[in-house]
Amino acid sequence: MSDNHIPANGSSVSGSSAPRPRKRRRISPLTIAIWAAGLLVYGFLIVPVLVIFLSAFSPQEYPQFPPESLSVRWFESLFTSRQWHSALWNSALLLLIVTPLTVILGTGAAYALGRLQFRGKQLLQSFMLSPLMIPQVVLGIALLYELTTLRLINSIWGLVIGHMIVAFPYVVRTVSVSVSSLDSKLELASMSLGAGPVSTFRRITLPLIRPGIVAGAIFSAVTSFGEVSISLFVSSPKTITVPVRIFGYIDQTFDPSVNAISVIFIVLAVAALIVIDRTIGLTKVM
């Protein structure tokens, strides 16, 4: 069957003039309707982000449309506020603890799951990815109850554990992508030449799955930095993170510097995205 298709594909690629008249014929009202609907959907996705940018640079408390002038006063108030400083410090500290630990755990797990064959492997895989699907309010309350029992609730470790649980599946997923595209013959060759499993893993496997590890680290860092559902349950007044502080501000008062910090978050997210795209390819990970 595929033999029949090759000439058809080949002709449409090589004959550059051929598709043109066909394209013109294809622009029907239906095509226009589908494109309009699709573009509307993408517009709907992007509107809130535009609103945040508009508000962050607006001189008034409430954003106006169209904006009359630009100002960076909300960014300034961000950098002079003590509360934002301590929240940023907590978030950064968490990120520095959570990311390496999650990456080490997740990489080991994804590699082992890719190579081992045993009964119940699928079940174990779903268990490892389950924090993505479990209602976050349930995850939060379950951890709150356990950590209260263990008396870990007023330290930063409750947050570390909560963030690791939600970031872990992302690392497993991205590293699994890299492991599944890694030819296991390379490892077998290394072992048959006398290298043990540890040095084979360190010198052959790790360098080859590095893109997946990098993407996993970025996802894990971004997840930890933005996590709020579980943090709200397990954080204490001393360990408030940026998203928890934002939540508090929105819930109780209105502080336009929230817009400014949101802009910083969004810029970081897009930067992370571009790095992932360069290292492993966006289409592969998602």
Place this chain on the structure above:
Amino acid sequence: MSEQGTRRISAKRGKASAGLFQWLLLSPSLLFLTLFLLVPFVMLLVLSFRDVDSLLTVLPTYSFSQYIDVFTTPAYSRTIGSTLWMALVTTGICVLMAYPAAYLLVRTPSRGLRTFFYILLVSPLLTSVVIRTFAWIVLLAQNGLVNEVLINLHLINKPLSLLWNMNAVIIAYVQVMLPFAVLPLATSMGEIPPNLRRASMILGAGRIRTFFRVTLPLTIPGMLSGAVIVFSLAAGSYITPLLVGGRLQPLLPLAIYQQAVQVFNLPLAAAMSITLLLIVGIFVALAGWATKRWEGRMRDV
């Protein structure tokens, strides 16, 4: 022993020690997830069968009283019903909107445009949910942008109250969760061989008929896997409803949050959590079953 023999033995030993090494790599994660994912859930399950006295102190006795409370109190039954309804509506709207978005992503002729669509789809996933929800408050508030624009266009005289109701929750949810519906759908749309659609059109089917007879059936699995994620997120998050819907919306995650953090009736919160987990579990299982049936049918055809 011949050289070949020793090599074979050493290869075998290598394989065994590699297996051991892989289990060694897996065990820290197993330990971590057991301690902080499995154990908390077992503890939560046990807690949900505990009784409380009138001061909400947890008693050492066990019964079904919390579950009886959840299922017989009219307010809670209404909450379960509206949670289900809201999650289903959100899922339905997401799936409907996902089709044109996925179509554009897969069929766009320009690579730059495709990357741009991808960034539009994935960047919300990397932005904290509080931030995305906050944007909707700025948009929908009494003095928000939507009201301002409508008043400036003289379409309305006084601001509409767009926030603090279930519609606001659904609008914000759809925007927050749409990428989860689009991405798996786009994957399964991209896997359809273009010749299949071409064949259908050559055989005389119009584009609409081709969509319903070829594209739609083949994208059902991708659509369902997106729907499962959207449903479980919509049924289980509390941040967005709390911020744009208000504390009084009859939604199960909000009720759980209130019982746990404000009322401190932990056994009742645990029973509600287990109920919510069951609802999501049933939906996931149904979708999994439907996907399997559908794929089986597609293979037979």
